[in-house]
Amino acid sequence: MESPWDDNPSSDTTRDTEWTKISSEFTNAGYREGITAGKEAALQEGFDAGFANVGAPLGRELGILRGFASALLSYIPTLSQPGAIDPNVDLEQMLSSARHIASSLSKVRFTDIAPRDLEAEEHAREHLDAEGIDMEQNPDLEEKRTMEGLEDLLSSMTTSGSPSQAGPKRPTIEDVRSLEEQLQTIAHYVQLDIPNDLN
Template sequence: MACMDSPWDEDAAPDGHRNAEWSRISEEFTTSGYREGITAGKESALQEGFDSGFANVGVPIGREIGILRGMISALLAALSGGNLDQGDGSVLAEARSISSQLSNIRFSDIAPRDFEAEAHALEHLGEEDDDEMEENEELGEKRKMEKLEDMLGRMSAGASAAAPAKQLTMEDVQKLKTRILSLCTAIGFNSISLN
């Protein structure tokens, strides 16, 4: 019966020691390569998901909200500076109301839900009900960002100090857009397009 030479055996053949060393190094490289492959695969999928979400959700929504906030800020500045006829003050009041509502919009409220990501998160948490989902680091960071958005919203012109009574939806954003266009028409900016 042939026994395998031990690398610690003083009488071991030199080939046995080399073979054992080769096997150990080969196993370490295989394990390391496997780990690096998994990491690269995860990073690739993560980057692909980010790119898709950024291009298809984040940019279009952010652009639209940015345009609406910029437009209402410009109108408020023109109205507050006395550069435009306000009539009985209702135009300025309407502009302030729209500005206040726009400042209360959170991206997380108007972005479409990512059901695939939610299901994946639930799988990893081992939970069956999303009400039981524990707050993870990413969710904690999101909540911190929302608090900052709330603070910035309260600082902007015409914003109320109180939090919004309800979460605004993309439908609410479209209604605010219509109100801005109506306000522009009322003060004589008929050629304004918010598309």
């Protein structure tokens, strides 16, 4: 077998061909590594921005609301002592409302309240279109939707073991704001304040 580095003048053509092939392979490998490094850098930058501007603030706000609702559930029963609260306040109704709020907040998913990232969706749509894949048939998204659908189905099961007739409605950010207002109303009656540094 001839080596491209042989000193035989008759193999100049072979040597040039091999050299061109090796050069091309290194160029392609370098290009692929550059693309990969660029994607990783952009991905990290996008994650950092999304986490700092959307994920962490929304998660923190939801965590504070859930924690405050749980605290109210523990605190309200202690108010049954005479003089602890206005006697006209129905503590059982307040406790029932706090349970409902805590339960509703526990069912909120990040995907329910996070704003849609239209830029990312458009970018994904462009790449999927280039590969001939319909965005609605993206296997990762489809798997996530299937799992969330199963979770919704399980949570909508009634005590009789059959799913409810109407499909479960997912909470929205407006629902969370309404639950926050209800918490503030209860907090006002029991003379507590929800931390106002939610934003």
